[in-house]
Amino acid sequence: MPLEVKTQPSPATEWDRVANSSQFKDLMATKKVFIVPAFVFFLVYYFALPVLVGYAPHFMAIKVIGNINLAYLFALSQFFMAWTVAWLYVKAAGDFDKLARDIVEKSENNSKGGQ
Amino acid sequence: MSTPLVMFLVFIAITLGITYWASKRSAGSSAYFAASRRVTGWQNGIAVAGDYMSAASFLGIAGIIAFQGYDGFLFSVGWLVAYLTVLLVVAEPLRNAGKYTMADVLAYRLKPRPVRAMASLSTLTVSTFYMIAQMVGAGALVALLLKNSGISYQTAVIGVGILMIVYVVFGGMLATTWVQIIKAILLMGGTILLSILVLAHFGFHFGAFFDAVGHVTYHDKGQEVVKDFLQPGLRYKPPYGPLDLISLGMALIFGTAGLPHILVRFYTVPDAKTARMSVVWAMVLIGSFYIMTTFLGFGAATIVGRDFISTHGGTNMSAPLLAQALAGDVFFAFISAIAFATILAVVAGLTISASTSFSHDFWTNVIHRGVERKPGEEVLVARIAAFVVGAVAIFIAILLGPTANVAFLVALAFAVAASANLPVIVLSIFWKRFNTAGAVVGLGAGLIASIGLIMVSPSLMGVDPPTVVGTARHLFQRPAIFPLENPGILSIPLGFLGAFVGTLLSHEPTAESKFNELLVRSNTGLGAEKAAAH
Secondary structure, three states, X not given: OOOOHHHOOOOOOHHHHHHHOHHHHHHHHHHHHHHHHHHHHHHHHHHHHHHHHXXXXXXXXXXXXXXXXXXXXXXXXXXXXXXXXXXXXXXXXXXXXXXXXXXXXXXXXXXXXXX | OOHHHHHHHHHHHHHHHHHHHHHOOOOOHHHHHHHHHOOOHHHHHHHHHHHHOOXXXXXXXXXXXXXXXXXXXXXXXXXXXXXXXXXXXXXXXXXXXXXXXXXXXXXXXXXXXXXXXHHHHHHHHHHXXXXXXXXXXXHXXXXXXXXXXXXXXXXXXXXXXXXXXXXXXXXXXXXXXXXXXXXXXXXXXXXXXXXXXXHHHOOXXXXXXXXXXXXXXXXXXXXXXXXXXXXXXXXXXXXXXXXXXXXXXXXXXXXXXXXXXXXXXXXXXXXXXXXXXXXXXXXXXXXXXXXXXXXXXXXXXXXXXXXXXXXXXXXXXXXXXHHHHHHHHXXXXXXXXXXXXXXHHHHHHHHHHHHHHHHHHHHXXXXXXXXXXXXXXXXXXHHHHHHHHHHHHHHHHHHHOOOOOOHHHHHHHHHHHHHHHHHHHHHHHHOOOOOHHHHHHHHHHHHHHHHHHHHOOOOOEOOOOOOOOHHHOOOEOOOOOOOOOOOHHXXXXXXXXXXXXXXXXXXXXXXXXXXXXXXXXXXXXXXXXXXXXX
């Protein structure tokens, strides 16, 4: 089985053909544009919490509203951050689904024709 | 008969009814292991929440916040945010490329037998540790809640164990799913009611509530102390506290996406889009629940008080005692029954994921090389495995006894999931060069690093005063070698390192050439397992 399918004029299998199609590359690129920044953003936002609470406890103890301090508000904001990222992802994933559906339909038509 | 006992019996009757209904719809592998893949998005979302919100979250988190304030709330935050890893990285590829277990995804590209054997070992380790922690907690709790009914720790453990075996053996994934759904709705309902009652206690005035949290009074070694429970640092103290906090965060964020009993839930839905929506539903429920732990935990600290809780059953009783203080014995019974339902549902979820992995990965694919010798064998073996797993958990829980120090077992389950399971799942989906040696070394390194580091951590090593007896004592009476309770910060990089080194030391052209297949399958759903027809 060829290792470098990219250089093959006729790809070895239907999977390789789909993987090298421009439609599939388009899908992967569209996904990457959303998922990579979203993943990095949420990691940074989340780990800022234990880092700040652990290493800057006095800063985090600053009171903002009444007795409510920065530490509690930042922790609470994490819930809304998670929900917002999830909501944005669901919206973006609508596009992924459309691209993926086209690829699946095309491939299923192909294999029907081939058999 | 006491009120809690009556409520327990009502819950048991309803869930057994569901099991009977489900048992007639659980013929065949896809029906038994994956509820015929016909669970809807919201149903699975609630069930994921049910599987996840264990007694550790409901009783444990309320207790930690009641005793250690703000630092306890950090668990709540991590437990929700972790679902972003599940949503963005794992849920959809897993549904698209797998069948019943997490190992299915690995087995596409890699040599199935070694990879499935290791993945099954890791799944069984995570599930068994987690289950023993739940069973010991359940026995102690039920015995305490029902102490007027004369039910002992042993009876409670055996009762919980038998029920969970019945759900799983007869009702399969369908019954387990509905037990989770009912339990999650009960848990949410009880938590909302408790939160409203806490706020009502303070005249629905948030300022008054948080002012009270700022002045929590209790006795420590005979001295009266007043502490601001919103201040960080009551649990995680220098020098190692901050590092332990980060390590805990890593285990939660990367471990949730590697917990086998959560991952199997994504096989019960028709397609990847539904899997995605079920994560979102789960996040809405789990997030709302953990925000409300503010009221449960701080409410118990201010309204009931540490002193009273300490002398009436300890930290785990914080939420039930809060219910009693706010609305009397019937509400106490209701919250206790919810706690019981919570434990039962979680152990059932753990049992089905463990038995599925044993039967599908180990029995069918490792021992019999992927051939089911006669129809129904895989389901039969899973049922026997569920029975054995349940019996072993009952035996160990009784052996350890109600005072055993088992809290670390939950931390261990998350650490193994994050250090062994997650690296190989992610690398298998995203790294073309990844191969069998990488998966086996990665799973092994993650497993050994997590268990090894916990063995030498303060959870198992420490010098106890002679007043501490039996299994409540530290296993090794020596100062801890590894200073952190959570090994994640070291064991997760070791898991990844093992996977990298194993991969680079060997060459496997077939694994690379099949990368395109997994890539296309996991991203488009082409060739994915379909839901059963009506």
